[in-house]
Amino acid sequence: MPQPVRWFRRLPLRSRLAMLTAAAVAFAVAVVSVICWFLVQGKLYDEIDSKLGGQIYTQPVNPTTLRNNLNDCRAPELPGNFGEQTSPYYAQLVQSDGATCVRSGTGTITVTAADRSLAKSRTGKFAEYRDGTDARGRAVRVVTAHVLLEPGNPYPDIVQMVAYPLADTRKTLNELALLLLGVSGAGVVGAGAAGLWIARAGLRPVDDLTEAVEHVARTEDLTVRIPVEGEDEIARLSRSFNSMTAALGDSRDRQAQLIADAGHELRTPLTSLRTNVELLARSEETGRPIPPDDRKALMASVKAQMTELAALIGDLQELSRHEATHAPGTLNVVALHDIAQSALDRARLRGPELTFTADLRPWYVRAEPASLERAVVNVLDNAVKFSPPGGAIDVVLHQGRLTVRDHGPGIPADDLPYVFERFWRSPSARSLPGSGLGLSIVARTVQQSGGDIALNPAPGGGTEALIRIPGAAEPPPDSPPVQGA
Known part of the structure; x- marks a missing residue:
């Protein structure tokens, strides 16, 4: 990268904006100044050319008189203006061989090849107006034209040249250039x-x-917020920053709450586990054996607490993954009816004494397969946990509505608003195994699949869980192989 570009990028933004503004104005002023200067020059030259054209002698001349004038350079009737010595104009006659006869003025106009060529052509046409010089090298404006003879005579090989000094004109243009330069500089500053x-x-x-x-x-x-005024880009940026800090604040609060809740939930099984382990260790140290039945119950308690601790850690990992991403993983077309059937098979193993009835109609959705199956398993585990021995669980999937109905004690109406909160457990369920995270994970997974979940009292007692996920009865034709099928 060129050094000037690097230097420019290192400048503060306001300095770069000021410099770019000045550069843009300088360019615009320079263009306008140059155009103005050329327009004025053209106008001045048009006026000089008009005056030069008026000095050309256009009346026919007698050939004999013309020849005598060339011999002595005196011409009383050729033309009258040329004889005025006070006139600023130069005037001279030029032959095709370059011989010059000065008629008036203070010097001689420099003859060019174009002037001699025009004299030789004998066409009677005017030459183009041009810039030239006199014998002293001073700038003049020149026009060349044939001398006209009386009717019946051909055009002679003689031209007349008239010039006007450009000193005053160029002085005016130079002063104008200085003025425009000064105005441009002031404009740029x-x-x-x-x-x-x-x-x-x-x-x-x-x-x-x-x-x-x-x-x-x-x-x-x-908690910092920026006041937002207007609807411009800065206002949008300010609103985005406020939204970002608010989201970060909420995320940090959720993380802090998750850590606090997790610490609270982990404390109970860890305390119980430590107590049981200490009892076993003390028995070994003192040599006083624990009665076989008590030892068996103690080991069963340790095993149950370890299982509960492992389940809690797994739920925390699943929940923290959702909290970290705030977005689902790879969404694939999955067969919800197959996922529900797989979850139902696992639930039968956990509640062998229960009766399960299922009516699963085909339904295909876009979701993360593993997370969706875990969500359905959690709902079924919840139904198994609260069903009485020998009870029944009804599972129905129809038109994207998956309902799981148990015949347990049901959820009190006062507890329904809190069932999807993390670590929340109703007073009647606190003695049962679980972490209080299952339904929270279910709700998050279903929402990320574009659906919703609700728990409602079931007619005749028990609880009905309703999961609704948008989809179709047949997989999309352009979808990859359906998972769960």
Whole structure:
């Protein structure tokens, strides 16, 4: 990368904006100044060319008189203006061989090959107006034309040249160039100052945003909010920053709450496990054996507590994964009826004394297969846990509505608003195994699949879990192989 570009990028944003503004104004002023200068030059030259054209002698001349004039360079009737010595114009006659006869003025016009060529052509046409010089090297404006003879005579090989000095005109143009240069410089300086002021005013909200970000980075205070004014890009950026800090604050609060809840839930099984292990260790140290029945019950308690601890850790891992991503994993087309059947087979193993009835109609959804199956298993485990011995569990899937109905004691109406909160357990269920995270994980998984879940009292007693996930009775034709089929 060129060094000037690197240097420019290292400048503060307001300095770059000011410089770019000044450069844009400088370019515009330079273009306008150049155009103005050329327009004025063209106008002045048009006026000089008009005056030069008026000095050309257009009346027919007698050939004899013309020849005598060439011999002594005196011509009373050729033309009258040429004899005025006070006139600023140069005038001369030029033959095809370059011989010159000065008629008036203070010097001789430099003859070019184009002038001699015009004299030889004898066409009677005017030559183009051009810039030229006199014998002293001074700039003049020149026009060349044939001398007209009386009717019946051919065009002679003689042309008349008239010139006007350009000293005053060029002085005027030089003064105009200096004036435009001064105005351009003042405009560029003014544009730079205005650009710097505009940049400071326009970037003030960005400065506020920068200060807020630096404050958050320094203090980790996510309660900072930036006032939002208007609907421009800065306002959108401010709203986005406020939304981001609010989301980060909520995420940090959820993490802190998750850690606190997890610590609280882990404390009970760890305390019980430690007590049982200490009893076993003390028995070994003191040599006083524990009665076989008590030892068997103690080992069963240790095993149950370890199982409960492992389940709690697994639920925490699953929940933390959802909390970290806030988005589902890879969504595939899955057969919900097959997933429900697989979960139902696992539930039968956990409740062999229960009666399961199932009516599963085909339904295909987009979801993360493993998470969706875990969610359905959790719902069925909840039904198994609260069903009385010998009870029945009804599972129905129809048009995307998966219902799991048990015939247990049901959920009190006061507890229904809290069933999907993390670690929440009703007073009647606190003596049963579980972490209080199952339904929270179910709700998160179903929502990420685009559906919803609800728990409602069932007619005749018990609880009905209703899961609704949008999908279709047949897989999409362009979908990859259906998972769970």
